[in-house]
Amino acid sequence: MVEPRYQRRKEDRPQEISEAAFEVFAAKGYAASRVDEVAKRAGVSKGLLYLYFKTKEELFKAVIKSVVTRRVDALLLAVEETELSSEAFMRGPLLDFMKQIPRSPVAVVVRLLIAEGQRHPDLVDYYWDNVVSKGLTVIARFVERGVERGEFRDTAVRELPQLVLAPMMLSMIWRMLFTKHELDTDKLMDTHIEMILAYIKA
Amino acid sequence: MVEPRYQRRKEDRPQEISEAAFEVFAAKGYAASRVDEVAKRAGVSKGLLYLYFKTKEELFKAVIKSVVTRRVDALLLAVEETELSSEAFMRGPLLDFMKQIPRSPVAVVVRLLIAEGQRHPDLVDYYWDNVVSKGLTVIARFVERGVERGEFRDTAVRELPQLVLAPMMLSMIWRMLFTKHELDTDKLMDTHIEMILAYIKA
DNA sequence: ATACTTACTGACCCAACGGTCATTAAGAGA
């Protein structure tokens, strides 16, 4: 009985290669990653990789997009469908969301974008359209609804949803760089939400 | 009269090369920057560059350090020497500082660190020791002083100075990535300081 | 003037890497 040298698995290859690429890019950044290494980690020859992805750059873009696309719309739905009060929603689902993101692959994507964004403006656009813009809109709409319901005062937070997310960004950066100096990012965000609520509550 | 082909300026070269390198690294990131281009921009041959810097990596480190070292201690002094009330200091010098940083070369350094930090842990350590750690200590001490004077309540902000700086971080990232979608970062920080003060004022 | 030191140049080296393609063999269909 002869072990076959490889199997043909046309369906699974792109996904497998993309996942391997994510790991390598995450560890080394785009420029320092080697296509050979991606192929090796995917258990595939370099030639095959180039059968599914035209260039290294296209592979990079595909990776970013696949990570982003998978996990965006959960929160967006939650806001629209929740029956919680605005305050309870902020303390609950929104806060949880903010705590999760810095630990998720999204953080890696953000790092890659910061590093390579200047050279891949179309990627930044994509990320803007599919993540940032959506997220900000949702938060803005959520705050507006609070105002309409008389739960919140009409403050600058209404037009600056970034205020809500700022400590999430800081936590992401912190975890990327200063792992050895630990920071209680959960408490950071707890306190921040507390502070915002105290500021905007009617 | 013969124009000399070059001048010997042993004293100035390292500085000039380092400045050129900063520009190139800022524009392209470390990996995508070419030593030849740095040399060209510094008006110098590649060989000379290698006379002053052993490797590209050493050049990178020297650049980061020179940018950082130059502009750190101003704020630190200001806190110790100010005669303003804690609230006035936050609304004044501290707020100004936070508004300036995202527009300064420090922002570039942060981007380079985020991009390359994993591969240069000693650089991250250096940045931690000389910038982040100092900055946080100063803010923490400042808040503590406010508490001691009875101007501030004793809140979590005391042990989480990151709370104060979070919107500054977000503004830095924003300016790096989303230049085309403008954000009023000054207003962002104004509002944030407003919010913190409302939260911690006695 | 002359001899000497050394800052500076730029042609060169070679390993590494992105990308190609002739060849192989897995697996489906008849």
Added chain:
DNA sequence: TCTCTTAATGACCGTTGGGTCAGTAAGTAT
């Protein structure tokens, strides 16, 4: 079982770019 399609391989190629070093000439000392 034979044929045919095409997924997959891996040796190979051209270029790029970090790093070197023999040679040159700017400046200095005598």
